[in-house]
Amino acid sequence: MFSRDRTLVWLAGFLGVVVCAFAVWQEMNPGYRRYQREFRRLIEERFGPERAALTPAGVQQIWIRSANRVDRCTSCHLGVTWEGLENADLPYRTHSKKPLEHHPIERFGCTYCHGGQGYATKLPDAHGWVKDWEEPLLDTTLAKDYRVREKWAFVEMNCNVCHRFEREIDGAGIVNLGKKLIREKGCRACHIINGRGGTIGPDLTWEGDKNPEQYDYTRITTLPTLLAWQIGHLQSPKSFSPDTVMPDFGFKSHEAMAIALVLMSWRKVDIPVDLLPGVVRKDVPTPEELERERTMREGEGKFFVEKTCFICHDVSSLGIVSATKIGPNLALAVEDAPRRFGRTLDSFLMNPTGTMQVVLSKQIQLTDEEKREAIRLLKLAYRKYKEQQSAAENKP
């Protein structure tokens, strides 16, 4: 019989042949072919053999000429444009009608909205189920991972990449909530957004492009991602960066998620202009918004913004609006201080007690001169408040 060595040589040879044969077979039978066969069977079952004969074969792709970009998703997602497959299983299901009305698939492809790697022809590559993949597929699984209520929250985030300057995007609920909060909470008092805003905090215009490697994820117990960092930081800024002056706004988790999604959508993506007809291309503020922002940054009360008093306090008569309203309205400080502390405003500010003692010794350090300026401005604010009150009473 064969010796042991001979058996080994034969086995090795046999194995070599099998490996080669497998490689050839795999090359001849790419994964999308299996989906195409299955799709043909589905069409034959539902619509008869005539239409099944017309189903596509081979790599299918959408070429976006101006971006020189291809999406080959339709090689497997074969039912996207078919009518009557609305209840079919993925990847054969019909795409919902509404988004395609303004974004016909022949012109926009798939990945601008859905993410993923459009040129890939294998499932794991295309969907980006690879660690640290830059463009993950923004599917419902991802929404589940982050426990967002809105199934398509991440696709909505991608809506905002092109539609960032629009106040509202039809059908993008969670992103609209984020946009609304960003306007209402007065983020622009400290941050530049689209070229307008204060310089106390960092410029947020291209926040979504920041490098994930620059962040410290030790505080994050879930997925260590930039989005998780943003959410955590919005809910508790001080625990993520101890020196920050950014206040805790008391955002609920879905509110923080909404804002974080908008922040992450502020990315530079090279989208050819022919794909953006009718899209608002720059941030156009209303006159009221402009005036409000100007008052905050340059008006008589700008001292309270620069010294970050406004984080907790309104100064209503000077047009200073606090996002958090943790403390009382400082327009009334002149009569408030004696009532609360039994001392005049001057004496209280020079030697504060209680919470303000802590705040004014640690977070906001004022020189005596600055304190005198604060007192002067608070008296002005009180006078204005009284004037406004009497004007309002005399009106009717």
Next chain:
Amino acid sequence: MSKGDEDKVKRRDVISKLGTGAVGAAFGLPVLMSVRSLVPNALYESPRRFKAGRPEEFPDGPTFVPEQRVFIFREGKTFYCISATCTHLGCTVQLVRLGRTAADQTIEFHCPCHGSKFRGDGTNYAGPAPRPLDYFKLELAPDDGQLVVDMSQTADKGWRFTV
């Protein structure tokens, strides 16, 4: 000769055939693969087939599709498609209505570059154009029933597609 010797000869045959086969495969497969690589799976160019819209959306008479440069004609339930690419040097021909009354729908195609002229059925009759305008085949998309123009397949003059 013993039985073992006969076996030996046979085995040698088998092994030499296997060897030839392996060498053949080793050289043959790369050749096959290189030939296969000349036929790409996908190209970075406009598809030769495109959806033009639902048949009922077309008005009677010609409709110009600027992106792919074709005219799609509708006559009730029949459709046909004429290329707008001049057969001379590839400029886009323009549709000219000759009829002066509503009843007279006579049209022609004139090329603005070198003055080639084509009758309404695409026949060239003046200028440098060497042959008539191409006709493209039409079909219905199986997925949503839109009219599909197949620019990879030319048709004869007089080819009609009935919905």
